[in-house]
Amino acid sequence: MRKLGAVVGVAVLGVALAGWMRPTVPGAQGGGTISGKVKFTGAKPAMPKIDMSEEPKCKAKYTAAPPTEETVVVNANGTLANVFVYVKSGLPASYKAPAPAGPVTLDQDGCRYHPHVFGILVGQPLAIKNSDGILHNIKAKGTKNRPFNISQPAVMTSDRTFSAPEVMVPLECNVHGWMHAWLGVLPHPFFGVSGSDGSFTIKGLPPGTYTIEAWHEKYGTQTATVTVAGSETKTADFSFAAK
Amino acid sequence: MIDALLAFVLVAPRVPRPPSLVPLQDTTHGKVVYAKWCAGCHGDGGAGDGPAAAHMLSRPRNFTGAVYKIRTTASGQLPTDADLIRAIDDGLPGSAMPAWKGRLSDAERRDVAAYIKTFSSFFADTSQHVAALKFSSEPSGGTGATALKTGRQFYDSIGCRKCHGDQGRGDGPSAPTLKDDAGFPIFAADLHQSWRFRGGGSTGDIYHRLRTGLDGTPMPSFSDLIDQKFLTDEQLWRLAQYVRSLSPPEPPEVQDVIHAPQIAGPVPASPDDSVWGRVGRYWFPLVGQVIRKSRWFAPAVSGVWVQALHDGHTLALRVSWDDRTQSPDSAWLGFEQRVLETVASDDSASPPPKAEPWPDQLAVQFPRHIPEGMERPYFLMGSETDPVYQWRWTSSPRKSVAGLARGIERFDTLPGVVAGQARFDHGEWRLVFTRALATPDTANEVPLEAGRAIPVAFFAWDGSSGEHGSRVAVSTWYFLALDRPTPPGVFISPVLAMLVTLGLGLVVIRRAQRRGTARVER
Numbered sequence: 001m002r003k004l005g006a007v008v009g010v011a012v013l014g015v016a017l018a019g020w021m022r023p024t025v026p027g028a029q030g031g032g033t034i035s036g037k038v039k040f041t042g043a044k045p046a047m048p049k050i051d052m053s054e055e056p057k058c059k060a061k062y063t064a065a066p067p068t069e070e071t072v073v074v075n076a077n078g079t080l081a082n083v084f085v086y087v088k089s090g091l092p093a094s095y096k097a098p099a100p101a102g103p104v105t106l107d108q109d110g111c112r113y114h115p116h117v118f119g120i121l122v123g124q125p126l127a128i129k130n131s132d133g134i135l136h137n138i139k140a141k142g143t144k145n146r147p148f149n150i151s152q153p154a155v156m157t158s159d160r161t162f163s164a165p166e167v168m169v170p171l172e173c174n175v176h177g178w179m180h181a182w183l184g185v186l187p188h189p190f191f192g193v194s195g196s197d198g199s200f201t202i203k204g205l206p207p208g209t210y211t212i213e214a215w216h217e218k219y220g221t222q223t224a225t226v227t228v229a230g231s232e233t234k235t236a237d238f239s240f241a242a243k
Numbered sequence: 244m245i246d247a248l249l250a251f252v253l254v255a256p257r258v259p260r261p262p263s264l265v266p267l268q269d270t271t272h273g274k275v276v277y278a279k280w281c282a283g284c285h286g287d288g289g290a291g292d293g294p295a296a297a298h299m300l301s302r303p304r305n306f307t308g309a310v311y312k313i314r315t316t317a318s319g320q321l322p323t324d325a326d327l328i329r330a331i332d333d334g335l336p337g338s339a340m341p342a343w344k345g346r347l348s349d350a351e352r353r354d355v356a357a358y359i360k361t362f363s364s365f366f367a368d369t370s371q372h373v374a375a376l377k378f379s380s381e382p383s384g385g386t387g388a389t390a391l392k393t394g395r396q397f398y399d400s401i402g403c404r405k406c407h408g409d410q411g412r413g414d415g416p417s418a419p420t421l422k423d424d425a426g427f428p429i430f431a432a433d434l435h436q437s438w439r440f441r442g443g444g445s446t447g448d449i450y451h452r453l454r455t456g457l458d459g460t461p462m463p464s465f466s467d468l469i470d471q472k473f474l475t476d477e478q479l480w481r482l483a484q485y486v487r488s489l490s491p492p493e494p495p496e497v498q499d500v501i502h503a504p505q506i507a508g509p510v511p512a513s514p515d516d517s518v519w520g521r522v523g524r525y526w527f528p529l530v531g532q533v534i535r536k537s538r539w540f541a542p543a544v545s546g547v548w549v550q551a552l553h554d555g556h557t558l559a560l561r562v563s564w565d566d567r568t569q570s571p572d573s574a575w576l577g578f579e580q581r582v583l584e585t586v587a588s589d590d591s592a593s594p595p596p597k598a599e600p601w602p603d604q605l606a607v608q609f610p611r612h613i614p615e616g617m618e619r620p621y622f623l624m625g626s627e628t629d630p631v632y633q634w635r636w637t638s639s640p641r642k643s644v645a646g647l648a649r650g651i652e653r654f655d656t657l658p659g660v661v662a663g664q665a666r667f668d669h670g671e672w673r674l675v676f677t678r679a680l681a682t683p684d685t686a687n688e689v690p691l692e693a694g695r696a697i698p699v700a701f702f703a704w705d706g707s708s709g710e711h712g713s714r715v716a717v718s719t720w721y722f723l724a725l726d727r728p729t730p731p732g733v734f735i736s737p738v739l740a741m742l743v744t745l746g747l748g749l750v751v752i753r754r755a756q757r758r759g760t761a762r763v764e765r
Contacts, residue, residue: 054416135402137463140319141424146365147310148319149456151463153401158467160319163370174461175405177420 031204032228036235038194038214040080042242045072050111050178057134058111058176069178070116071218079198080240082117083216084168084184086191087202088223090210097188100124103159106171106181108136108152113171113181117217119191120183122165129157135175142169145185167215182217214238269350273358276351281359284339289362291425297587298540299339302427309363310424312457313442315375318464321365323375327356337439337545376454376466379476381446385484394485397478401468403486406431406461411489412670414567419578424459428581431461433565433670434486438494439545450483495526495546500696500722503551503558510552510559514666514673519561522550527701529716534623535651541586542716543567543705547605553680553725558691560676560723562605562701569667570638570706571600583709601706603638605674608648608700609689609723619698622720624648632689634661634676638706641665643676647687651713659688680725693725 047068052059073081103125107114109132120126128138130152138158139149144166150158162169162185173179184191190210192200202212209227219240226234278287284303286292291305304311313330314322322330331352334342343352360366384390398404398411406421408414411434423429437444442452456464468474502523511518527549531542543566550561568575580598588595609632610620625631630647635654643663646656659682665674680691689697701718704710 135405137461139461139463143308146319146321146371147308147424147458149458149461149463150318150467151401151456151465153468154473156467156471156473158471174421174463175402175417177417 030231031206032231033201033203033233034205034210034212034226034228034236035199035201035233036085036237037198038080038083038085038200039198039237039239040074040078040242041239044074045242047071047073052111052176055111055132055134055176058132061110067110067112070112070180073116075196075198077197079194080216080219081194081196081198083194083200083214083238083240084117084119084182084191085194085200085202085212085214085236085238086119086167086184086186087188087205088211088213090208091188091190092206092208095188095206097121100189103127105129106138106183107131108138108173108179111136111173111176111179113179115181115193117168117182117193118184119193120162120185121189122163122185122187123161125159125161126183127157127159128152130155136173136179137175139172139174140169140183141172142166142185145169167213168217180217184215212236214240216240219243268357269354270358270361272351273354273356276347276355277358280343280347281355289359295339298538300427300541300582300586301338301423301429302425302585303339305425306359306362308424308459309360309365310459312459313452314455314458315378315451316373316455317376317466318456318458321371321373323373324356325375327359328352331356333443335441336443337436337441378447378451378454379480381450381484382477382480385446385480386488390481391485391488393478394481394483394488397474397482398485401465401474401482403482407434408567408670410669410671411435411486412565412567414670418567419575421461422581423461427585428578429460430567433545433567434489435565436545437487437490444487444490444494446480446483446487449486450480453479453483495548497528498525500724501525501549501551501699503553503560503723503725505693505726505728506552506554508554510554510557510677512559512662512664512675512677514561514563514664514675518552519550522552522561524548524550524563525721527718527721529701529703529718532623532651532713532715532717535713537588537713539586539710539714539716541582541708542703543708543710544703544716547701547703547718549701551723551725553691553693555680555693555728557677557679558725560607561673562607562676563671563673564605564703565670566603566667566672566703566705567670568603568705568707570603572707573600575707576600579707579709586709596709598709599711601704601709601711602640603672603706604702604704604710605636605672606648606702607634607676608632608702610698611647611687611689613689613692613695613697619720622700623717624651624654624702626650627653632657632687634663634678636663636665636674636676638665638667638672645678645688651715657684657687659684691723691725693727696722696724699723 050067075081100121104120105127107129130136133155135153137151141147144164145162165185165187167184168182171181190202192202194200205228207229212224212226214222222238224236226236228234282293284293284295289306291303296303309321311322314326332344334340404415405417406415413431413433418431421429442448453465456462469476526546528546529544531539544564547562547564552559576598583595611632620629620631625648627649630649633648634645636643643661644656645659645661646654648654662677682688698720700720703716
């Protein structure tokens with residue numbers, strides 16, 4: 001009986017300790033949500049066509065319309081795609097990110113990067129995939145992370161990780177000067193990228209007041225302050241204007 | 244006295260300071276060395292932005308990012324201390340970075356390496372993994388046809404040609420788009436000039452660069468391919484051996500005199516005549532024109548190969564040089580604009596010149612008369628009062644003219660004829676000038692007399708690098724010597740002399756023998 005009491009005591013202490021050490025760890029379930037749309041105003045800039053005649057294998061993948069650069073992608077509903085929206089500050093200092101589920105994949109297909117803008121957790125593997133089977137080099141030009149430059153002349157996948165938060169790490173291919181992608185490296189999973197309808201969603205936030213930043217490769221950054229409590233959903237819309 | 248001076252020069256830089264006085268890796272002392280010898284190019288704060296940097300292409304290393312081209316570590320890793328020391332000791336050939344071994348003491352070089360590391364917080368970050376890659380040793384048979392064929396196969400299959408071009412002269416389809424991490428234009432290396440490879444020109448050096456990549460540049464690391472078994476370590480060595488085979492076995496030595504042998508037949512007017520394969524070739528390095536405004540610190544043509552021969556009536560002079568572009572080439576106009584914007588002109592008040600479709604050009608320069616002594620006209624295209632005689636060739640319109648230059652700005656064509664035939668082939672120009680040895684205009688057109696030392700100099704412009712006018716690569720004066728045909732006497736006389744000696748000797752022996760016999764009979 002005494003023994004049992006000791007075991008129970010230790011167990012209770014353990015649970016209490018665990019609870020104390022990880023006070024408000026968000027899970028995928030629960031927590032607050034911030035969602036919104038990224039609007040675009042002004043004249044939609046024309047994106048230059050990409051001449052892929054040096055790479056017939058890539059060129060053949062664009063049967064409907066010739067490929068264009070993706071610096072500014074304005075959606076049919078007048079919203080702006082490829083905006084990286086993330087929690088810039090406001091998380092408790094004790095916050096610890098959950099272990100990442102698996103690798104994030106960056107695909108080189110049709111001599112373009114898929115996705116063009118995306119995020120990753122510190123330490124999470126980035127699987128760099130070459131689906132084209134022609135020579136690509138992938139160069140990461142971070143300044144807080146060590147830059148690297150590796151060659152992929154075949155259908156293959158290389159894994160790399162990033163050790164420090166950095167918004168953004170530019171990725172590029174020098175064989176094909178038009179290939180650019182942008183990677184946001186964060187110590188937490190609270191980020192999203194505006195999609196083909198211009199919307200983004202950040203889920204599972206612990207209660208608090210956050211500075212949210214929206215980053216676009218051409219139009220720069222905007223911030224908003226949002227307070228979430230419990231499991232409520234708050235809206236944060238952004239609007240970028242043509243330059 | 245001279246001996247003493249010589250001894251001083253030879254010995255002085257090698258005397259190491261007592262280690263007890265100078266602790267190695269002394270960043271305080273390193274800072275002093277840096278301020279004196281390095282900051283002029285690399286900048287006080289190590290950002291690669293010293294006063295001299297704005298004229299350079301490629302730019303001095305920016306130490307604040309701790310991104311280094313020449314390493315023994317994987318792409319993305321910091322260099323080892325030994326990597327930094329090596330770059331300081333040997334310099335980066337083909338760039339403005341000289342070798343400091345022999346100029347700075349061992350302690351000074353180590354201290355300055357330690358100081359350079361203080362410009363970036365990456366070196367103080369203990370979580371950074373730094374380890375030299377384990378390199379295998381070179382497999383034998385590297386110069387054999389089978390090895391080179393394997394190397395060439397991988398050159399094609401893993402896409403080297405995309406930037407370095409089909410024949411390796413840095414003229415691949417992606418070459419005009421290349422930029423370094425700072426956004427400055429960068430050339431894909433000309434693989435025919437291994438003596439200018441930044442990390443050294445040996446097969447081992449090339450293999451190391453393939454494994455590590457040149458961080459900060461478009462050149463990637465190929466180590467993942469071995470890790471994932473897309474190619475074997477030996478195959479990567481074969482590729483390195485193939486690349487090495489594109490350059491001469493030894494770096495070219497500069498000789499002062501071009502010997503033009505005399506041949507029997509008419510001289511070859513074509514640059515691809517088989518006769519040229521049997522004529523010695525001479526290498527003359529070119530440097531940027533930095534004397535007259537606008538100065539040019541980024542010459543695209545690093546040197547010319549020259550061959551010459553004559554038939555007693557006509558001289559044929561063959562000049563070949565590596566040039567990535569057959570200018571004007573619209574694919575390179577953007578690159579040309581970036582070069583002109585990057586390389587600051589010495590006239591800082593005016594905006595950078597606009598890229599224009601300039602042609603490629605080559606000039607061969609002579610004095611108007613063969614000088615009796617060592618007095619020659621000013622090497623930089625003569626002067627108003629003492630002009631020089633030049634042959635000038637342009638790629639577009641494709642023509643050759645002879646004329647007089649009176650300084651860089653003034654060139655007046657002469658009615659006299661010089662013929663030029665040129666061929667552009669995968670990043671190389673091959674050009675043959677032909678001219679009669681004697682011409683009617685003896686006042687202006689140098690007579691090409693056999694047996695004389697005729698001063699000669701060379702100038703080259705790469706239009707697609709923005710070179711035009713004073714933005715030119717120049718040489719100093721060298722000499723052209725038309726060899727006289729060897730008179731038959733040179734060959735016959737020694738044979739006659741030998742025969743006479745032999746005959747006389749035989750006579751002497753016979754006599755001696757006869758006397759000897761007579762004595763015995765007596």
